[in-house]
Amino acid sequence: MDQILQPATRPLMEALFARQQEAARADPVVSYAQRRDRLTRLETALTEAAPALIEAMSADFSYRPAAESELFDITMSLREIRHAKRSLSRWMRTRRVRAPLYLMPARGRLMPQPRGVVGIVAPWNFPVYLAVAPVAAALAAGNRAMLKPSELTPRTAAALEEALAQEFAPEELCVVQGGPEAAAAFTTLPFDHLLYTGSTPVGRKVAEAAARNLTPVTLELGGKSPAVITPSADLDRAARRIAWGKGANAGQVCVAPDYVLVPRPMMEDLTAKLEAAFLALYPEGAASPDFAAIITPRHRDRLRSLLHEAETSGAQVIRLPSDSIPAKQHKFPPAIVVDPHPGLRIMQEEIFGPLLPVVPYDTAEEAMAFVTARDHPLALYVFGRRQEEIAPWLSGTRSGGVTVNDTVLHVAFDTLPFGGIGPSGQGAYHGEAGFETFSHMKPVMIQPRLNAGRLMEPPVTPRKRQMMKLLRRII
Numbered sequence: 001m002d003q004i005l006q007p008a009t010r011p012l013m014e015a016l017f018a019r020q021q022e023a024a025r026a027d028p029v030v031s032y033a034q035r036r037d038r039l040t041r042l043e044t045a046l047t048e049a050a051p052a053l054i055e056a057m058s059a060d061f062s063y064r065p066a067a068e069s070e071l072f073d074i075t076m077s078l079r080e081i082r083h084a085k086r087s088l089s090r091w092m093r094t095r096r097v098r099a100p101l102y103l104m105p106a107r108g109r110l111m112p113q114p115r116g117v118v119g120i121v122a123p124w125n126f127p128v129y130l131a132v133a134p135v136a137a138a139l140a141a142g143n144r145a146m147l148k149p150s151e152l153t154p155r156t157a158a159a160l161e162e163a164l165a166q167e168f169a170p171e172e173l174c175v176v177q178g179g180p181e182a183a184a185a186f187t188t189l190p191f192d193h194l195l196y197t198g199s200t201p202v203g204r205k206v207a208e209a210a211a212r213n214l215t216p217v218t219l220e221l222g223g224k225s226p227a228v229i230t231p232s233a234d235l236d237r238a239a240r241r242i243a244w245g246k247g248a249n250a251g252q253v254c255v256a257p258d259y260v261l262v263p264r265p266m267m268e269d270l271t272a273k274l275e276a277a278f279l280a281l282y283p284e285g286a287a288s289p290d291f292a293a294i295i296t297p298r299h300r301d302r303l304r305s306l307l308h309e310a311e312t313s314g315a316q317v318i319r320l321p322s323d324s325i326p327a328k329q330h331k332f333p334p335a336i337v338v339d340p341h342p343g344l345r346i347m348q349e350e351i352f353g354p355l356l357p358v359v360p361y362d363t364a365e366e367a368m369a370f371v372t373a374r375d376h377p378l379a380l381y382v383f384g385r386r387q388e389e390i391a392p393w394l395s396g397t398r399s400g401g402v403t404v405n406d407t408v409l410h411v412a413f414d415t416l417p418f419g420g421i422g423p424s425g426q427g428a429y430h431g432e433a434g435f436e437t438f439s440h441m442k443p444v445m446i447q448p449r450l451n452a453g454r455l456m457e458p459p460v461t462p463r464k465r466q467m468m469k470l471l472r473r474i475i
């Protein structure tokens with residue numbers, strides 16, 4: 001490791017938090033101009049540091065294609081910042097809300113206000129995007145923010161800290177470094193909001209720590225996201241888009257299709273098309289320059305053991321080539337696992353790598369029962385050409401989000417909220433949803449001089465009782 005990150009001590013975190021809190025209290029009304037200026041500085045920091053960040057990400061992963069880092073980490077982050085800048089004045093507007101009949105002529109307003117000081121904990125798989133996108137939303141909403149990047153991408157974390165420190169005073173935005181211990185201490189700070197992205201087991205700990213301070217949390221977690229092939233699906237297209245969704249970042253994507261459900265008579269055809277699609281995207285298999293490495297040898301060993309268990313249980317495994325991978329790159333070749341037993345670890349744990357189980361089903365009801373009997377996934381993908389085959393999947397299952405006839409891309413659809421449900425997360429962000437997550441949408445009622453409020457006051461006269469009876473009928 002080139003740079004050893006200095007883990008932040010608890011007193012340092014507390015001092016930074018106190019400084020941000022004091023600044024937030026001294027400047028509670030954060031104007032449009034201030035917010036726009038912060039977003040512009042975030043954009044500048046990211047643009048200037050982009051080459052260094054791309055290099056750092058590749059070094060942290062032992063190899064990561066520059067084009068992937070550019071698209072998923074830099075461009076997606078810039079989109080989030082620019083979208084916020086363009087929409088900010090509209091998002092910040094106080095919304096009018098119609099009063100119920102019995103309170104008329106009162107007026108209602110919904111007034112977005114900054115929450116104050118927010119904490120953001122980021123994972124390693126998109127170490128720039130999953131840090132910068134929540135920061136953009138937090139700044140757009142007028143907050144001050146403390147960011148804790150993942151210790152598994154230390155070079156990226158250091159480059160990000162340096163870039164942000166060029167543009168921001170620590171009382172506006174600061175970076176706190178460190179591993180699980182520092183992260184755990186970080187989540188005990190009494191933030192006004194905490195957004196955590198990472199695994200479900202750690203998400204539980206974060207929720208517990210936040211609960212002690214009654215800090216509201218947004219949890220962006222993981223899970224096993226199925227891709228469902230319906231009988232009317234275009235198999236060539238489905239295979240190509242599933243292979244793309246699984247191959248990107250070598251499957252280390254929270255919304256990567258985890259496994260495929262396919263009608264039994266179509267399984268053989270789909271498997272062949274998936275293999276062809278992987279080869280078309282990565283002609284040299286794992287050695288292809290467009291294929292990323294696995295974050296650490298430990299994570300690679302885990303994938304190896306998932307595959308080994310599936311293979312020794314008798315499942316058919318189709319591997320893509322893995323020749324001539326430089327020894328220092330911890331790459332793992334894509335593999336299709338045909339019809340694994342549901343009890344295997346590969347069908348129990350989130351895979352988070354380039355292994356793709358293909359599971360046959362006999363009836364649509366059986367396939368749906370397979371999905372609904374498990375935790376609500378972060379994403380669900382359904383492929384088909386007939387509405388009557390797609391619609392039951394939309395209404396009959398719950399998942400964080402859905403893409404029909406493609407994979408992963410609903411994440412980039414940032415005029416839609418993004419988040420999980422149940423074990424795959426709670427709350428949402430991206431675009432306006434992110435602005436609202438980091439704002440207190442304060443309800444305000446404005447009572448005009450002429451109003452019926454006194455009718456509710458005692459003493460309760462017979463006339464007032466009559467009015468109350470009437471009220472009961474009209475509400």
Ligand code: NAD
Nearest residue numbers: 122123124149150179180183184198199202220221222254
């Ligand atoms: P992780 O939970 O191991 O780590 C994420 C962050 O949590 C790191 O910054 C780490 O330092 C911190 N952390 C570790 N221990 C902690 C503790 N006790 N208290 C507080 N923070 C702690 O997750 P990971 O391995 O980096 O990420 C992979 C997981 O994240 C997968 O499950 C994936 O699906 C999920 N994920 C979800 C999304 C999403 O948007 N929903 C995006 C990316 C990844």
